[in-house]
Amino acid sequence: MADRNGSTGVPEETQNLMPNENAPSESDVSLDLLAQKVQESLALGNRHKFWETQPVGQFKDIGDTSLPEGPIEPPTPISEVKQEPYNLPNLYEWVTCDIDSEEMCAEVYNLLTNNYVEDDENMFRFNYSKEFLRWALRPPGYFKSWHIGVRVKSSKKLVAFITGVPARIRVRDNVVTMAEVNFLCVHKKLRSKRLAPVMIKEVTRRVHLENIWQAAYTAGVVLPTPVSTCQYWHRSLNPKKLIDVGFSRLGARMTMSRTIKLYKLPESTVTPGFRKMEPHDVPAVTRLLREYLSQFAIAPDFDENDVEHWLLPKENVVDSFLVASPETHEITDFCSFYTLPSSILGNPNYSTLKAAYSYYNVSTKTPLLQLMNDALIVAKQKDFDVFNALDVMQNESFLKELKFGPGDGKLHYYLYNYRIRQAVLASELGLVLL
């Protein structure tokens, strides 16, 4: 699957039928594997010439619990922030991308559609829609100047992109205003020319100009140093197509018809009072979500404006459902997912994989397992081929039982200019980045 982790979907259709309760949790395994990978990389003398110069946790400091938690560098006066953009190689120029403009949005869409994240086998590539990009890039208080492109001077062709959006993120007890950095992309023909570090420095400069000094981001690659590492899980909704396009394989001793039967879901949802979220639900959903997210080590600090933007349903972008008690009308549970298709590369029969990604879910009355089963049912009704979820928050409690299978890659979470003493488990993460 074209996850940012480079994972290629469900290795075995039957994998999730063999739960092993005594095995170490996925999160423990992830952290051990990461530490091992970092040690191997250091032993090989691998360096991160750019990241070693940045205020991020460094590999050499892993395990040093004497370092204080919090900002690595103090803010500098805005007047001391570099006023001019960083130099680009001579043939290129900066452009601030006005995502409101249909023309500019189409240019960004085309760059990403052809050059953004692929899985390790180059079978799938993320295909964020234009509506999705407009949603992702224009949350409350967004800065146009943080939507940054690079053009070829002569042809004006857009060849690189990076974005930030502002967010309040709580790290343990501290709410920190940060930039969420995403959509870093360099055209395939311009790779390995050290353009990415310039893009990152330029977005950093523009974030600093708004007096913001921290950032959060995720990547499939290991960089100095993840604050958490998690894994995608995939729930087949349309197993035949997933197998046909090579996203998943028929399990051992499984036939296609048995596989289809295995993943069959009821026609309609089962929880009484389960319905689509509406504008008037924003205050109640905000209360429910804030209370729920308070238990995690790292989570967004959502207010009503954020909830209105990020969670009110938007056709083909984000879906949100809640459970309102049929008697009291009290809102007791909530679930949501966003729409992120992937292009299927070089398949004669199919061009797009329709994927739903689990977003924020809260259960107080309806068991989470039942709530998520209803989410699967509505995703199936909406014709999604697969439902993906990270092992963050309490997701581990339903993944195996609801027949999700583990993906084969990892997603790493990072903070810029904020040290945490020890990596947090995926289950302590209350943050989902797009």
Ligand SMILES: CCCCCCCCCCCCCC(=O)SCCNC(=O)CCNC(=O)[C@H](O)C(C)(C)COP(=O)(O)OP(=O)(O)OC[C@H]1O[C@@H](n2cnc3c(N)ncnc32)[C@H](O)[C@@H]1OP(=O)(O)O
């Ligand atoms: C206070 C505010 C702060 C704001 C900023 C916060 C930080 C934000 C950080 C960005 C968060 C982005 C979140 C997302 O969007 S994650 C999605 C990233 N995009 C893709 O994977 C799309 C396909 N790939 C590409 O377009 C290119 O391969 C990219 C652009 C990724 C690298 O281009 P290229 O392959 O041509 O390489 P280079 O020669 O120019 O540069 C090589 C250097 O770049 C480091 N590198 C490679 N990949 C990543 C990566 N995903 N995050 C951070 N750094 C990365 C690499 O370790 C090396 O540094 P070092 O190892 O030598 O030190």
